[in-house]
Amino acid sequence: MSAVIETKNLTKVYEGGRRGQDVHALKNLTLTVSTGEIFGYLGPNGSGKTTTIKMLLSLMFPTSGSIAILGRKDYGASDVKRKIGYLPEGAYYPEFLKGEEVLRYYGQLYGLHGSTLEKRISEVLDIVGMSRARKRLVRGYSKGMRQRIGLGQALISDPQILVLDEPTTGLDPIARKEIRDILIRLRDEGKTLLISSHELLEVELISNRVGILYEGDLKAMGSITELLTDRDVTLEVRGASPEALQRLTAKGIQSESQPQGVSLLRVPNTMSVYEVLEYCKNEKITLVSVAPRRETLEELFVRVVGAAQNEKKG
Amino acid sequence: MGSFLRSTWTISVFTWREGMRKKTLIGFFILSILTIFGSSVLTAYVAPTSGTSTPSEIESKMIKDICLTTISIFGVLITIFISASVVPNEVENKVIYTVLSKPIRRFQYLLGKFIGVQLTVILNLVLMGILFCIAVYSKEGIFPSLLIWAILLTYCEFLVISAFTFAVSCSATSAVLPTIGGLFIYIIGNLTEYLKDVANRVGESTVLADKIVRETAYWLYMVLPNLQKFSLKNQVLYLSVNDPPKDAQIPQVIAYALACTVVGYIIALWVFRRKEL
16 A cells, blocks of 8 residues: 655644744654555644644645655645645534535635536535535534535545544534444545544544554554554453452452442453453352453553653653 | 636635625625715705805715715725735634645635635725715716716725735734724825825934934835825815816826735735745
């Protein structure tokens, strides 16, 4: 797979002015996003995600380091930009326009016109599921519909690369699922997607690879399967006394009380499950279920960011 | 080239369509229309009957005075308001990100926005001007060609104010600072003749303070746009409305307006070209 987006030692420093301190928004960021993958770009607020995206789109300029898009160092050139679709977080679409007019406006900015543009507008409205609302004013759109139209404007030129900033934030679960399905379909069509998001479950479900940024530093990057290696086994038990649970905790097993006398025991992969099962049998604790469990992206995120915060503290 | 012009025009039309829906602008426009309409009714009651002029002449002069002042004040407010807000508003609501991430160059974006602003200003001015001409025509019964020249030069004045307000707006994050800047340009631009007077009155004095005042006044006079060049108000008030403009070098004044506009646009571009969005 060839690199579609490539940054090398990308650094962004905001000058603090005469008295203020310089802010290092991005520190030597080196990352690669390859053809046909969904790359989840994660990080807490202010970690430098949007700064990176803005630099990729020439809305901001790097202090040092380099960017190449589709192998081109002149990534701000019109013919490169023609191949990129961008959905910013919380963008506004003029309320006096109809859905199809919004797409027409952005299509014209890409140099499309006439029947080519009209055909593309219909295709995109189909892709984002807005064909029936094409004649309605944006003023009457729900948040989910606005987000779909936003996705539509990003797709209007049939770009090879899609850069999406928080595409599902604030949407209800149905709308979120629908947007997720659209993104997976786009990836399957061979498009490359860079998604910045706080919705970690969404990212985990659709991304091939993720990068976790903290205060401008890339703290982790890799495929989901590479990064989420921490596994454990969860035992669902009933009838465990508080004393028995305390003894398990002392052995390094996390327990979590559930309704109706049920407890969840998390056995780390460093321990033998059989040993815990034996203990339960001896303590007359009823076993309800045994299930292997993989670490979630959220847990990885908390672990990586937590470690970075501790490192910073000292 | 075709694609460049088409995309620029797309931005202009969009800016114009959006501009015409701004409530503040609509408010200014309605007030100006009411004042222009009301001038005919008002003058019939308040026109004095003494002096050498006939009541009809005085009434006509008052209508012209009220209408020109209305067009000038509301026109400049509309111009400043729209010029000051188009770019900062797009930054604020993030529309600019979706536009500049497309194959649109920054100077093209600014050009499209500026043309869109001019379309809005021109449409408002034309509507106000038509009503003004109707009010005068209904009073005097002759085609008021002088008013058309006066309105054209008023637009030239708005063009210059718009260009400099637009330049300030490109460095601002909200419309407040450029609005203040635009009002400042309007006020100072109408006072530049006084700066020349100041320089002349100080004369050849060799006192250091006088020299500083003279040089400062002279350089400000040279650098600041002189908006008084665009006024035909006295001629409109005292000449017949179908007279040609006298002593006004219309082509030179228009060229001056265009030169000031180009300077304003270049400043805007210089500020905006490396602006971090």
